[in-house]
Amino acid sequence: QVxxxxxxxxxxxxxxxxxxxxxxxxxxxxxxxxxxQAPGKEREGVGIFHTGGGSPYYADSVKGRFTISRDNAKxxxxxxxxxxxxxxxxxxxxxxxxxxxxxxxxxxxxxxxAYWGQGTQVTxxx
Numbered sequence: 001q002v003x004x005x006x007x008x009x010x011x012x013x014x015x016x017x018x019x020x021x022x023x024x025x026x027x028x029x030x031x032x033x034x035x036x037q038a039p040g041k042e043r044e045g046v047g048i049f050h051t052g053g054g055s056p057y058y059a060d061s062v063k064g065r066f067t068i069s070r071d072n073a074k075x076x077x078x079x080x081x082x083x084x085x086x087x088x089x090x091x092x093x094x095x096x097x098x099x100x101x102x103x104x105x106x107x108x109x110x111x112x113x114a115y116w117g118q119g120t121q122v123t124x125x126x
Contacts, residue, residue, distance in 0.1 A: 002026035002115045004094045009120030012084055018122060020079040022094030031097035031106035033113055034068065034079045036090035036122075043110045046092070047079065050106055057108060062088075086126040091119040 008020040020034070029052045037043040047068045049056035056068040067080045077094065095113035097106060107113075 002096055004096060004115060004117035006092065006094050006117040006120040009092060009122045011123040011125065014084060014086055014124055014126045016084050016124070017080070017082045018084065020081065020092055020094075020120060020122075022077045022079075022117060024075050024077070024094070024096065027096065027099070028072070028075075030099050031101050031113075032077060033095050033097065033106070033108075033110075034066075034077075035093045035095055035110050035113070036088075037093070038090040041090075043093075045108045045110060048106050048108050049077075050101070051077075057106070081122070084122075084124045086124050088122060089124045090122060092122050093117055093119045 004024045006022050012018055031050050033048040034046040035043050036046055046062055047056045047058050065083045069078045094117045096115040097113040
């Protein structure tokens with residue numbers, strides 16, 4: 001049974017940092033992603049990676065500010081968010097996609113991810 005549980009959201013001033021964690025169970029190797037959705041906006045991928053290794057993909061809007069790390073022994077992935085901006089305000093989700101991506105790389109569209117955590121709210125005030 002696949003489960004994903006996010007934690008670590010909160011409120012912070014612009015320029016600050018937050019660390020989100022996602023503890024997953026029910027699988028070991030898979031495409032995973034961090035996504036976010038602000039009110040009235042489409043869900044967007046923040047970072048996409050495979051638990052088996054390789055460098056994560058980051059959206060241009062967060063590149064250089066957000067970093068994904070993995071602890072496979074603890075089934076945990078972390079999204080470290082630095083230099084936060086007001087436009088980073090959103091509900092953040094951890095998601096599981098394909099075990100073995102076709103074409104060799106994980107998809108980046110949220111519709112390709114079948115399992116989702118409940119989300120954690122991030123609010124950045126300017």
